[in-house]
Amino acid sequence: MSRRAFQTMIALILAALWGAGVGIAHMRGETWFLDRVEATMTDLRTVIRGQKPAPETVTIVAIDDEVVRQAATYPLARAELARIIDAIAGLHPKAIGVDILLLDPGTAEGDQALAEALGRSTSILAAAAVFPEGRQRIETNRDDALAGVPSAKQFLLPLKPFSDVAATGVVNVATDRNGTPRLVPMLFKSEDRIEASFPLRVVSVAQGIEPAFEPGRILLGEDVIRTDNGQSLPLTFYGPRGTIRTFSAADLLNGKVTRESIENRVVIIGTTVTGGGDVFPTSFDPVLPGVEVIATAVSHLLNGDGIVRDANIRLIDAGFAVGLPVALVALLAWRRNVIGLIMIVCAILAWLAINVAAFTNGIWLSAAVPMTAAIPPAIIFGAVQLWLGKRRAQHFARQSQLLQQVQAPGLGNWLARNPGFLAEPVRQDAAVLFIDLSGFTGLSETLGPNATRELLNGFYKMVDEEVAVSGGTITSFMGDGAMILFGLPEPDADDALNAATCSVRLCHSTREWLASLPASATSRIGFKMGAHFGTVIASRLGGSRQQITATGDTVNVASRLMEVAARHGAELALSTEILRMAGELSAPYKSGKLIGPLETQIRGRTGSVAVWPWQA
Structure with missing residues (x-):
């Protein structure tokens, strides 16, 4: 791998x-730290889904600003609440849910009137659960239907005269960290006591069915309600306030509410009075009345139109x-x-x-x-891939830099841009220049390896600088010599002139470099050069390790011209071809003595060649 x-x-x-x-952790309900993100995403999805009409099975009777104005008191007197319940009961609802906590006694007459009104109707009263940590903790257990229900410190129940004649249910809802109701627990426990939620009790009484509980669901007769952890019912709101049919209690008492609006429906009584405090933020309404939250849960249970999130x-x-x-x-x-x-x-x-x-x-x-x-x-x-990529890029950059140092810079750059360069041999005209040190082999025997290396390093550096200035390419260093090509990677009309300029500059620079060496070395070595122009075959040679070079008769002649220069005591031997191609621009050679043309035999080649020895 x-x-x-x-x-x-x-x-x-x-x-x-x-x-x-x-x-x-999510399956266990332990991702509370994601509540805000999930709440925001849920609100966004709710807005995308849009509003939808509420079923006609639930009606809200609101104790609003108008009824409080008419009664001239708030909280509403118990006798006035009794009148509202009687008025609703007279229109034959399925059940009346009173989303008002009746925890403290009122006047004797008012409490008696309310108890009697509750006794004459099918009513459910709100209770409340108090939690020791100030929040509901829901744990999950997929094998026990009741193990994960919220555990309350105590229940706040309606006064006994009221609870004796009406059913009760816990009205608490579970909100997220933004305060939006997301779940309504269907059951609550406190020590050994189990209490049903207010919405579940309302639906159970309205339908005359006792609910049954299984892990992750509630059975209401033949209806199955799928629940989340802790037997909680997820909420999804229909729209802003008033989406669920709502009537003012004042209109009810004044006879403005028709029988059709109440008959065979579940009615929830709750407060919507301004400043009452029982409001919640939702995606459709920042101050949705709490009674509408409860009515939404009741509607989900009755119609099975809630959103599903279970195990x-x-x-x-x-x-x-x-x-x-x-x-x-x-x-x-x-x-x-x-x-x-x-x-x-x-x-x-x-x-x-x-x-x-x-x-x-x-x-x-x-x-x-x-x-x-x-x-x-x-x-x-x-991030790791970027870091590794950066390291690889740095590695390749170092390799490229090393390649530039080992391979000719011009060729290295060209190969980076043109990977297919010289994949097939190319026949073209080029100027070829050779330089070689004379007497170096004998000198290296006495200098030793380290001193020889330092001497060659200085020579190579000097040659490289001069060739770079002249626009040539060093295709190879061969021991104490170098092969220089003018025409790679692309031929140019000035290749011969550039070669002429480079050869003269190299003569001067090599002479200066030799003069800088110790006298013992300077007296024992010299140099010779040969330059020729003609057709070459540029190609890549080698297998896994390839080298770009040029071959052909032009290269061989240029190499042998160094011998001609040595025989004639000159520093440089030039062919007629390179002088002709340089033309009038061969001025660099005027700085020295140019002799010729001399018809000279070239070793390993038949016939003679016209040669021009040059000496500074």
Whole structure:
């Protein structure tokens, strides 16, 4: 397995483990730290889904500003509340839920009138649960239907005269960190006592059915209500205040509410008076009355139109928590280019589309859990890949820099831009220049390896500088000599002139370099050069380790011209071809003595060559 494949495999395993950890915590209801993110995403999805009409099975009778104005007192007198209950009962509702805590005694006459009104109707009264930590704690247990219900310190129940004639239910709701009601627990416990929630008690009394509980669901006759951890009912609001049919209690008492609005419906009485304090922020309304929150829960139970989030949905969330980070990491590892980024964006958009579509159709898939599971591994893996990529880039930069030092700079740059350069041999005209030190072999025997290396290093550096200035290319250093080419990577009309200039500059520079050496070395070595112009075959030679060079008769002649220069006691021997190609621009040679043309035999070649020895 390659290093990259191994790194990817480790990243995928870690991403899956992280996602599994987040998913398991979500299934246990322990991701409270994600509440704000989930709340924001839930509100956004609710707005995308939009408002929807509330079923006609629930009606709200509001104790609003008008009824308080007419009664001239708040809280409303018990006798006045009795009148409202009697007026509702006269229109034959299925049940009347009183979302008002009747904890403290009022006047004797008022309490008696209210008790009598409750006794004449099918009524359910609100109770409240007090929690020791100030918040409900819901734990999950998939094997016990009652093990995870919220555990209260105590229950605040209605006064006994009222609870003796009416059923009671706990009115508490579970809010997120933004204060928005998200869940309504269906059961509460305190020590050995179990109390049903107010919405569940209202529906149970209205339908005349005693609820049965199983892990993750409530049975109301043949109706099955799927619940979240702790037998909690998820809420999804229909719209802003008033979406559920609402009548003022003042209109009811004045006979302005028709029988059709109440008959065979569940009626919830609650306060909406300004400043009453019983309001909650929702995605549709920042001050939705608490009575409408309760009415929403009642409507969900009656009509089965609530949003579903239970153990199975949480298991799907856990699957996304594992699958999404693994998919993103795999895509990041697979294609690190625009196509890969597009595929990552498509994967995220596909998940978002599934999430929103499910929410719109009544399934509450978590948005925060997969995001939390996917974002850290993707960011960390991406950052590590960038860091490794940067290291690889630095490594390649160092290699390239080293290549420039080993290979001719012009050729190195050209190869970086044109990888196919000289993949096939190219026939072209070029100027070829050779330089070689004379007597170096004998000198190196006495200098030793270190001193020889230092001497050659100075020579190579001097040659490299002069060739770079003249625009040539050193195709190779050969021991104490060098082959220089003018015409690579691309031929130029001034190749012959550049070669002429370089040869003269090299003569002067080499002479100065020799003069800088110790007298013992200067007296024993010299140099010779040969320059020719003609057709060469430029190609790559070698197998796994290739070298760019030129071959052909032109190269051989240029090399042998160094011998001609030595025979004639000159520093440089030039062919007629290179002088002719330099033309009138061969002025560099006027700085010395140019002799010729001399017809000279070239070793290993038939016929003679016209040669021009040159000496500074």
